[in-house]
Amino acid sequence: MTIPLFFHLAAARRRLAVLLSGLQAVALLWVAMASCGSALEVDLSYIRQEVARPPVLSNLDPVPEDEGQAGARLGHADNVTTGRFLSQTYRLSVFDMDEDGHITPSEADAALKTPGELVLMDAPMDTLLAFADAPENAHKLIINVSAPDTALRDSACRANLLHVAPSYAMRADALTQFLVMRRWDDLVMIEGRRPADKAFADAIRSSMAKFRLKISATKEWVSDADLRRTAATELPVFTQSFRKHDVLIVADETDDFARYLPYNTWLPRPIAGSEGLVPTTWSPAVESWGAAQLQSRFKEAAGRDMRPVDYSAWAAIRAIGEAVTRTNAADAATIRSFMLSDQFELAGFKGRKLSFRAWNGQMRQVIHLVQPRAVVANAPLPGFLHQVTELDTLGLDEPESDCKAFVTQ
Amino acid sequence: MRHWIRAQNVRRAALAGACILATGVATAGEMWISNEKDHTVSVIDTQTLEVKATYNVGLRPRGITFAKDYSVLYICASDDDTVEVLDPDTGVVLRRLPSGEDPEQFALHPDNTHLYIANEEDALATVLDVQSGEAIAEIDVGIEPEGMAVSPDGTIAVVTSETTNMVHWIDTKEQHIFHNTLVAQRPRHAEFSDKGDRLWVSSEIGGTIAVIDTATQEVLHEMRVQIPGISDDLVQPVGIRLSSDGTKAFVALGPSNHVAVIDQQTFEVLDFVLVGRRVWHLEFSEDDKQIYSTNGVSGDVTVIDVETLKPIKTIKVGRFPWGAAFRPG
Numbered sequence: 213m214t215i216p217l218f219f220h221l222a223a224a225r226r227r228l229a230v231l232l233s234g235l236q237a238v239a240l241l242w243v244a245m246a247s248c249g250s251a252l253e254v255d256l257s258y259i260r261q262e263v264a265r266p267p268v269l270s271n272l273d274p275v276p277e278d279e280g281q282a283g284a285r286l287g288h289a290d291n292v293t294t295g296r297f298l299s300q301t302y303r304l305s306v307f308d309m310d311e312d313g314h315i316t317p318s319e320a321d322a323a324l325k326t327p328g329e330l331v332l333m334d335a336p337m338d339t340l341l342a343f344a345d346a347p348e349n350a351h352k353l354i355i356n357v358s359a360p361d362t363a364l365r366d367s368a369c370r371a372n373l374l375h376v377a378p379s380y381a382m383r384a385d386a387l388t389q390f391l392v393m394r395r396w397d398d399l400v401m402i403e404g405r406r407p408a409d410k411a412f413a414d415a416i417r418s419s420m421a422k423f424r425l426k427i428s429a430t431k432e433w434v435s436d437a438d439l440r441r442t443a444a445t446e447l448p449v450f451t452q453s454f455r456k457h458d459v460l461i462v463a464d465e466t467d468d469f470a471r472y473l474p475y476n477t478w479l480p481r482p483i484a485g486s487e488g489l490v491p492t493t494w495s496p497a498v499e500s501w502g503a504a505q506l507q508s509r510f511k512e513a514a515g516r517d518m519r520p521v522d523y524s525a526w527a528a529i530r531a532i533g534e535a536v537t538r539t540n541a542a543d544a545a546t547i548r549s550f551m552l553s554d555q556f557e558l559a560g561f562k563g564r565k566l567s568f569r570a571w572n573g574q575m576r577q578v579i580h581l582v583q584p585r586a587v588v589a590n591a592p593l594p595g596f597l598h599q600v601t602e603l604d605t606l607g608l609d610e611p612e613s614d615c616k617a618f619v620t621q
Numbered sequence: 622m623r624h625w626i627r628a629q630n631v632r633r634a635a636l637a638g639a640c641i642l643a644t645g646v647a648t649a650g651e652m653w654i655s656n657e658k659d660h661t662v663s664v665i666d667t668q669t670l671e672v673k674a675t676y677n678v679g680l681r682p683r684g685i686t687f688a689k690d691y692s693v694l695y696i697c698a699s700d701d702d703t704v705e706v707l708d709p710d711t712g713v714v715l716r717r718l719p720s721g722e723d724p725e726q727f728a729l730h731p732d733n734t735h736l737y738i739a740n741e742e743d744a745l746a747t748v749l750d751v752q753s754g755e756a757i758a759e760i761d762v763g764i765e766p767e768g769m770a771v772s773p774d775g776t777i778a779v780v781t782s783e784t785t786n787m788v789h790w791i792d793t794k795e796q797h798i799f800h801n802t803l804v805a806q807r808p809r810h811a812e813f814s815d816k817g818d819r820l821w822v823s824s825e826i827g828g829t830i831a832v833i834d835t836a837t838q839e840v841l842h843e844m845r846v847q848i849p850g851i852s853d854d855l856v857q858p859v860g861i862r863l864s865s866d867g868t869k870a871f872v873a874l875g876p877s878n879h880v881a882v883i884d885q886q887t888f889e890v891l892d893f894v895l896v897g898r899r900v901w902h903l904e905f906s907e908d909d910k911q912i913y914s915t916n917g918v919s920g921d922v923t924v925i926d927v928e929t930l931k932p933i934k935t936i937k938v939g940r941f942p943w944g945a946a947f948r949p950g
Contacts, residue, residue, distance in 0.1 A: 290764050293744060293764050294764070294785040294787070297787060298803075502765070502783065502807075505741060505742065557806050558806065565854055602852055603854075
């Protein structure tokens with residue numbers, strides 16, 4: 213707990229003591245819009261790139277085909293209801309992108325034949341960057357709903373690309389805060405060999421270094437055995453060489469082997485990371501703060517539980533909807549600048565308002581630490597302070613980030 | 622015969638008046654509390670400040686309110702999709718009224734007959750005739766309607782929708798929306814001033830309280846409350862009660878575990894009162910002398926002295942106390 217960055221107590225806030233700030237200007241703007249009768253059409257596009265998923269050991273929990281899209285559709289329905297009272301109509305067009313980057317409407321009767329100015333993207337980092345850098349997309353507002361790569365919020369950031377999906381760094385910091393709070397500071401790690409595993413493991417290592425926790429040993433999971441049959445013999449042996457530790461961290465972001473670790477380790481130790489105690493932006497276990505309502509609305513509409521990418525897509529669509537509601541505009545420039553302003557806030561069923569970091573376009577959000585049947589804790593955890601908002605204790609903070617694209621904005 | 626009855630009634634009323642005059646203090650009132658996660662209501666004696674009864678009710682009771690003559694208590698049994706009518710003298714549920722799905726909060730019209738109900742999951746407001754037990758209107762509102770209030774003169778009902786972030790103004794004659802006012806994120810509660818000229822609305826996630834002019838439906842003032850040492854985004858306004866003398870407003874601030882006391886006229890914060898964890902709703906007892914807060918996470922109720930603004934007592938009730946309604950003795 214000796215990270216000076218996080219412990220600049222908000223001196224200004226203290227001095228403010230009891231303060232009431234009139235926000236009449238904003239209020240007047242709202243009222244003006246509420247009584248404004250001119251119709252506004254808002255076109256949103258959702259692009260999803262089909263990506264070949266690596267094989268995983270278990271056939272349980274397949275990734276649903278409408279992952280992300282189902283969340284977008286629910287957010288769209290919420291926007292439509294709100295728009296009804298303000299003479300604002302919303303259209304959502306879904307596009308498929310092939311591996312070469314060709315985009316086609318997924319339905320013949322899509323409202324748009326090519327993506328409009330307001331775009332949500334569910335695609336890997338390279339695709340996002342190629343799309344954002346294409347000259348014809350320079351004026352678009354693109355929102356990343358799935359790619360967790362920290363680089364996108366760092367040196368590879370783009371001014372026209374915002375991120376609703378949390379980064380690996382945000383999730384790693386959430387987990388580390390929990391371990392610090394519990395004083396479980398002696399750790400070992402198993403990481404998979406896929407790029408996503410490495411990226412999450414790197415984020416965890418950075419976070420642990422920041423909070424001065426120790427990973428005393430790391431092992432790479434290389435076995436190609438079918439753990440569905442051999443977990444009970446393979447895993448105790450594999451974990452036998454770890455010396456005394458508090459928690460075993462596992463980085464297995466493609467959901468391949470980690471599910472077999474609990475109860476099969478040499479020492480009886482809790483597991484965290486991609487399995488066991490998982491830092492995530494959403495889970496069926498989240499029920500406080502009105503989340504139960506969102507969960508049940510989603511389940512009714514999609515016929516399944518809401519997954520993290522669904523939540524990010526829902527929040528992205530609602531964020532745009534909120535900006536439209538408050539500005540009565542539907543162009544990318546106005547929406548983007550409102551979303552990045554201090555005036556933007558969104559209720560996201562997480563107990564704290566969602567907003568965007570103006571310096572790299574990342575949505576601030578609570579990261580839930582969950583086990584399959586309950587929420588264990590919500591990060592930021594009490595005691596992790598920040599001079600702007602405690603939510604900025606999660607992920608790259610402004611002084612740490614090499615993102616320069618937003619500087620002049 | 623008719624004369625005789627009238628005489629009896631007059632005599633009874635005179636006797637009742639005499640009793641009050643003689644003792645100076647009315648017999649003990651009761652604060653009724655709904656316990657969301659226990660499916661019960663607790664009854665607190667407002668003189669002894671003890672729980673004197675606990676009654677089983679429908680699933681997930683949230684909003685509760687008394688009939689204008691206190692003869693029955695209406696309870697939103699959210700997970701039973703019904704409004705229960707309970708006899709407060711016996712604790713027996715007399716009837717179950719069709720409320721529409723997931724009723725959360727409601728408000729009783731001054732005519733003592735029409736109950737305006739927010740159906741949280743259906744984006745609807747249902748108008749229920751409590752005499753006939755029939756829904757007389759369903760009004761489409763925004764996503765997740767919650768706060769409900771009827772103006773003192775009965776001409777307007779308002780409902781707040783938590784995800785649409787609006788106050789919907791309903792004409793109670795025509796049962797249709799005549800205006801929408803945008804407010805900050807997640808508006809949870811609406812409360813008319815005693816005169817009905819102003820509407821106070823709390824926005825839980827926006828962290829603000831809007832005071833709206835009833836005549837124009839325009840926001841007159843919006844305020845953000847800050848508590849020293851508590852993160853701004855944990856100051857989440859929920860329940861509101863306005864003292865009938867027009868001086869003080871009490872606002873429950875959710876997970877900041879405080880109730881703000883605000884001057885109704887100048888909007889200046891007068892004080893903060895520390896209560897239990899995640900404070901939801903508030904209700905005055907006799908003559909606005911005390912105000913009770915329901916503290917959801919700590920499962921208790923805090924009694925605050927309205928004059929000194931000091932907490933007097935914390936009373937353990939059931940799990941997740943939510944609503945509060947007062948019945949005079």
